[in-house]
Amino acid sequence: MTFPGSATPVNTASAATREPPCTTAQRGEIAVALPMRHAGVQAVALRYELQGPADAPVVLVAGGISAHRHVSASAQFPEKGWANELVAPGRTLDPARFRVLAFDYVAADGRLDVPVDTADQADAAALLLDALEIGRLHAFVGYSYGAMVGLQFGARHPARLRHLVAVSGVHRPHPYACAWRALQRRAVALGQLQCADAAGLALARQFAMLSYRTPEEFGERFDSAPEIVNGRVRCAAEDYLDAAGAQYVARTPVTAFLRLSESIDLHRIDPAAVQVPVTVVAVEGDRLVPLTDSVNLVEGLAGRGQLRVLRSPYGHDAFLKETDRIDLILAAVLRGTGAAA
Amino acid sequence: MTFPGSATPVNTASAATREPPCTTAQRGEIAVALPMRHAGVQAVALRYELQGPADAPVVLVAGGISAHRHVSASAQFPEKGWANELVAPGRTLDPARFRVLAFDYVAADGRLDVPVDTADQADAAALLLDALEIGRLHAFVGYSYGAMVGLQFGARHPARLRHLVAVSGVHRPHPYACAWRALQRRAVALGQLQCADAAGLALARQFAMLSYRTPEEFGERFDSAPEIVNGRVRCAAEDYLDAAGAQYVARTPVTAFLRLSESIDLHRIDPAAVQVPVTVVAVEGDRLVPLTDSVNLVEGLAGRGQLRVLRSPYGHDAFLKETDRIDLILAAVLRGTGAAA
Missing domain, CATH: 1.10.1740.110 (Rna Polymerase Sigma Factor; Chain: A)
Known part of the structure; x- marks a missing residue:
């Protein structure tokens, strides 16, 4: 267990000085037939956004239940994204170095009124990769609900993922x-x-x-x-x-x-089923995900899991607030996997 | 700061073996004109219950906002009270040794639809003592809202109180x-x-x-x-x-x-205004009253305050659940003040 402290981030550009990236971004919508765990096969539209060079390693970024496909500003879509401080020039997730993919969760448009499992979201992500002809993700960075979806993805589609970063979301809801x-x-x-x-x-x-x-x-x-x-x-x-x-x-x-x-609340997965390396990021003081559950997840992952713990007054929302410290963690993980020179 | 641990309570009788007390209890209702802090003078009925020998030292017990005058079972009123495990034969608050007083809070009957301050409750308690011809309380034992009322009582009517025990309630709401x-x-x-x-x-x-x-x-x-x-x-x-x-x-x-x-939420008092000795009992893990606020209260009380800290999985409700440990604290306080031989 390591505690990233208050060391100066190596990689930080302040929000004020950060330029809008000049990378390309595209949006699309793909119709799929999704076999759902509690609701049979459903016709679903997968709405995605993809930003960065076509030949760069792909990182899927998935947020909480109110997040969406617009992660960060681009020349094409200049409005602020929900993780604008983390996916930006000068950050580890620089869209000039990585191709950043995100999608609107299944049911996020309010048109599908059936029980939705995190396994359904993971399968939807795999169908999206098929449609976009992306064989393997360099990393899946999931926060909160996105971390739960990432764990399901690592269990159901391990061949399509090098590394999972699961922030403030674990194998079960408390x-x-x-x-x-x-x-x-x-x-x-x-x-x-x-x-x-x-x-x-x-x-x-x-x-x-x-x-x-x-x-x-x-x-x-x-x-x-x-x-x-x-x-x-x-x-x-x-x-x-x-x-x-x-x-x-x-x-x-x-x-x-x-x-x-x-x-x-439906989410529940055996940590041992997750077949990829996982960096579990826990926040002390998170009122939704107690630290003990993150520890249990890492233990269940056996050699595949490592734990990073942040202390933050922002609790469960630390991912969106402690962006310098989260960026440091992402830097260690994404460099450690050998990409992003 | 002391941590009452898991030592065997000296004073405990299990709920199963505890006999119904043979002490007398009485109920009454007293009409008063109460000058209220935010609502002028209001006609209010004060409903009380008093259990124990007429010549014993009087202890006022006040609970959370859903508590009431029936603290514990007696021959006259045999139904279980809200603090039945704390006010009972064999406990520190044995109604054979203390006269236990409690009242329904002002506004608890739903008939008074105005803002009510904890200062109003403290003044109501003083009017009740007048009516019952009780000059001075041996102790005021308040839990949650009752602790807030007790602090107001200790600030507004210090001559009528020897000792306050304030459990899970402090000088301000967080x-x-x-x-x-x-x-x-x-x-x-x-x-x-x-x-x-x-x-x-x-x-x-x-x-x-x-x-x-x-x-x-x-x-x-x-x-x-x-x-x-x-x-x-x-x-x-x-x-x-x-x-x-x-x-x-x-x-x-x-x-x-x-x-x-x-x-x-209206409650707010300067700890320095409380002019009686106070035992502040805090519960680690209380999600409503952080330990730091209890520490601040004791610091503000200067020499008049002492802090006892419990660890309990029951959080704010520990007073009602950790009755053996609360009884130990009450024993130390009430013996320390020289009564209850």
Whole structure:
């Protein structure tokens, strides 16, 4: 176990000085018939984005359930991506050196209303590689739900992957985290009871935010006394939570949230079944993935697993926030596998 | 700082062998005009229960927002109380040796729909002592919200109290815990939108349960795979959460929950204002009261505070679960103050 500390990242360019990459990016949509674990064969559209030179090693990047195919800005698609600080010139995942692939999760468009397993997502990724004629991924970098999908990919399609980096996601959802998500789905159901779908989804997202972040962060950001507004107590964090709920509702179909939230809880894999080298990145203070579960995963992987532990006030969201430290880990892994000279 | 370990409690009688106490208990209701911090003077009925010999030292026991005046079983009121394992023959709080007083919190009956401060509860307790002609409490034992009320009592009525034991409640609510409660109140509001008050309150309680307990406990109790029921994923903890919600809804007016939940968030007191000796009992792993806040409270109390720390898989609910260890602490405190020979 190693603890990447506060050493100066070797590879960092600040967000302010970073130029938009001049690499090419393309988007596409591929229709597939996907045999699903709990729902038979379903017709599914796989929407992907691919950025970087055609002859570079391919890295698939997969995020949490609200992530999507647009990982980072490019000349063609200049809007900010969900991992804009990690996939960028000057970073390990420089799209001039790697070809970065990402896809919208099956069910993310809200059109597929059946139980979705992480195994289904892994099989969808394999079908996508077939269609794009990519034989083998140099690496699969998965965060949260994406780490779970990556573990399934490493178990079901090991020949198509050199190395997996699994950040803040392990072989099973923790029972406490399952309960937390089940209640979020109940908030949605309560909203749906009265055609207040948006209100229910916003509340679900707000509760989810508490699981993604930490008391330490809230303690620093929202330490002022509550106000009494119209005879009701309003806490300091409520403006932040309102914004988080509204932003999520604007971009997320209710059905997509429900099915992908369920999908996390359906995830369950024997670590021994994962047949590729895995770097497991755990965050101390992650309220969804306890460190003990990451340790158990690495033990189950036997010689194929190595553990890196971060301490972060951002908890489960550290991947999106501690980008300098995550980049250091990616640098060690991707250099260690012999590519990216 | 001391860590009461797993030493055999000196004072324990198992629940199975404990006899119902033969001490007398009485209940009453006293009408008072209560000047409230945020709501002017309100007519309030104070409902109390008092158990034990008339000449014994009086100990006020105050629990969480869902606690009430019936702390423990007696000949007159034989049903189980909310702290039945702590106030019992053979325990430190033996009703043959102490006179145990408890009251229903102001607003707990759901009839008072205004912001309620912990200072209001402390003043209500003082009015109750007046009415019962009790000059001074031997001790105030408060748990969770009751600890907050006890701190206010020690600041506002120090002459009426020898010693405060504040368990799992400190001088302020933590901002993260405030956010958690604010969202619970939003669940109630979502239910109220269309007369699904019970469903909203049940969901609020279920979310609250996650804050009272710990991942460790859930990991041990609910570690089985989810089921797919009617096309929906159902997690292992959901039966437990259903029961917790239904039980709470059956006994709690919605308004009482809202106003007492708010009251926790309104609580805020300068530790230096508390003018009595305080034993602060903190639980490592409490998801609502971080250990650092308990340490800050003790530092603020200067020479008047001492800290005891428990480790417990029950988190915030340790007071109700780790009764042998809590009893050891109470024994040390109540003997140390020279009573209870």
